[in-house]
Amino acid sequence: MLKKKQYREIWEQYCGFLDLDLPGYMKIQNRLLLEQIGLWADSQLGRSILKGKQPKTVEEFRRMVPLTTYEDYADVLLLKRDDMLPEKPLIWIQTTWEGGRHPVKLAPYTRGMLDTFRDNVVACELLCTSRAKGQFKTRPHDKILYGLAPLPYATGLLPVTLSEAVSIDFLPPVEEAVDMTFSQRNKAGFKLAMKQGLDYFFGLGSVAYAVSMSLGSMSSGGGLKSLLKCSPKMAVKILRGKYRCRREGRALMPKDLFELKGFMVAGTDNRCYRDDLEELWGVRPMELFAGTEPSLVGTETWTRNGIYFFPDTCFYEFIPEQDMMKSLSDPSFQPRTYLMDQVVPGEKYELAVTVFKGGAFARYRVGDVYRCAGLESREDGARIPRFEYVDRIPTIIDIGGFTRISEQGIKTVVELSGLPVTDWTARKEFSKENRPYMHLYVEMSPDSLVSSAVTAEILREQLSTYFRYIDQDYRDLKKILGIDPLQVTILRCGAFAACRERYGEPPRMNPSPHEMENLLSSQGFCERRGS
Incomplete structure (x- = not known):
């Protein structure tokens, strides 16, 4: 289709979901869910969760199937019991379950x-180069910088599936990259980009920033000299870039050497890096969201x-x-859920998914x-809800x-360390440079503070x-x-x-600013009591 310049047909095939109205969107959601109900409810995995129930409609499915977590699937999936699944998977994808407690999670992917x-990766590729509806710059043999974790991680699916739809050249080639370290x-x-040019960059926002900053070390001393086996066009860009940097009194940036068609980032904390990445590359990164399970x-x-959200995933x-907050403190509580046509602007929601096309998760x-x-959005003409990513649920940092x-995980670390920590709470916070970090507030035993010079730095x-x-x-x-x-x-x-005594139990993980203020103010209260 690219060779035939069928650009309108390409856009409609891959990005047409953006033209849906909400009833049309929900029609696709309900149709695909009914197909999935038939597969999932008849599988041994589905029957083990349904416990004899047999949903036939969307409403019955939501009423009969409880909200689930990975613990509900672990015995089947970690053993790769594909005979118990709705459809036989072609590949198993891996990710971390919970650091320090569970090693990995596995998720099955069917052909569907x-x-x-x-198809949705292609949509992302088109959209990241777009500046208006129906316009994109994707062409055969575009070059993309390989900033992704290889299989068995989910990002390793991108080069495998994308190559089925369009000819795209990864730098370095995937078959070589899988055996290399990140560095x-x-x-x-x-x-390779210095020799061949570069059209796309895709990676976790945090990793993309680290990769981008590493260009500075390559451009100093002998680092850049090793890259000078490049095309005459790139050599001219290098000279111009160096001249511009000297004139502006700054370090060499990727935008001085490359003109990206598109820039994609995934993962959490992208908002912490987007402005810097745009400054470094001259292109605003486009966020996409994916996970091993969904x-x-x-x-x-x-x-x-x-x-x-893609309607067919x-x-x-x-x-x-x-x-969400009530269920995190009381696991027996079953939360309400709303559908796409019931969400309210400004409200926060935890996402729950049922994976289509023979997926395991319901x-x-x-x-x-x-x-x-x-x-809806006047800017891009969309008539379906749009969302902003906030973060993980509060019990995870x-x-x-x-x-x-x-x-x-934190409890395990404190116990293994043998340090005299008597109590603690942990929050995800952000530095003045807007970089995320984990802030651990601890209370030590009085004897340890008297008998040893324990400092925050030693603890850290x-x-x-x-x-x-x-x-x-x-x-x-x-x-x-x-x-x-x-x-x-x-x-x-x-x-x-x-x-x-004054305010109640402070949360272990991610106390709110108000709850944190209560804890910090309690230091003065305990001091007045002579503690």
Whole structure:
């Protein structure tokens, strides 16, 4: 179709969902869910969760199937019991379950799921180059920088499925990149880009920033000299870029060397890096959202002003924030869910999905929170709701899309360290540079503070060692991004007890600003009592 210049047909085939109105969108959702109900309810996995019930309609399905988490599937999926699944998978995708407690989660992908993933990846590729409806710059043999984790991780599906639809050249080639370390892929990719040019960049926002900043080290000293085996066109760009940088008194940036058609980022905390990435590359990154269990669920458009969920990936249900918080503190509570045609602008929701095309997961709590940004958009003419990604659910601290730090994980680290920590709470916070980190507020035993020179820095160093020991993803934060995301503050002895007495139990994970203010103010209260 590209060769025949059938650009309108390409847009309608892959991006036509943006022209749907809400009734048309829900018609697709309901039709595909009814197909999935027939497959899922007849499988051994479905029967084990339904416990004798047999839903026939969308309403019966939502009433009979409880909201689920990975624990409901672990015994089947971790053993790859494909005989119990709705359809036989072609591939199994892997991700971290919970650092320090569970090693991995596995998710099965059927042929139908891979076909949907492929088509929606193409939609993302078109949209990231678009500046208006119906316009895109995708052409055969465009070049994309390989900033992704390979299979068995979900991002490794992108080159596999995308190559089925369009000829695109990864730098370095996928068959070589899978055997390289992150640093090796980074250097090899830039070296090839200097020779062949570059059209796309795709990666986690945090990783894309680390890769982008590494160009500065390559451009200093002998680093750039090793890249000078390049085309005359690129050599001219290098000379012009260096001249411009000297004139403006700044370091060489990727935008001085490359003119990207499109820039895509995935993962959490992208908002922390988007402005810097736009400055470095001269192109505003487009966010897309995917996960190991739900697959590729949504993307922004040329407006970069909110995420639209693909109607053919999953059936979406939205748990209102109030119900989400209650269910996190009381696991027996079953939250309400709303559908796409029931969401309210400005409200936050935890996402629950039922994966189409023979997927294993039904009414599955993904662990991501979104805010409804609007029910339509004049900017891009859409008539379906759009969303902004907020973060993981409050019981998980995710830094840069790498970590899934839970209460149990922190408890394990504190116990292994042997440090005299008597109480603690942890929050995800942001530096003045808008970079995420984990702030651990601890209370120490009075004897330890008297008998030893325990400082916050000593605690941070020792606890960081144990976080890296139990959590591979935490180690990668240092290895790949070059950061140690932990900060520690020691509270006065008795602060937690005073807080409980005055305000109630402070949450272990991500207390709200108000709850944190109560805890910090309790230090003065316990001091007045002579604690």
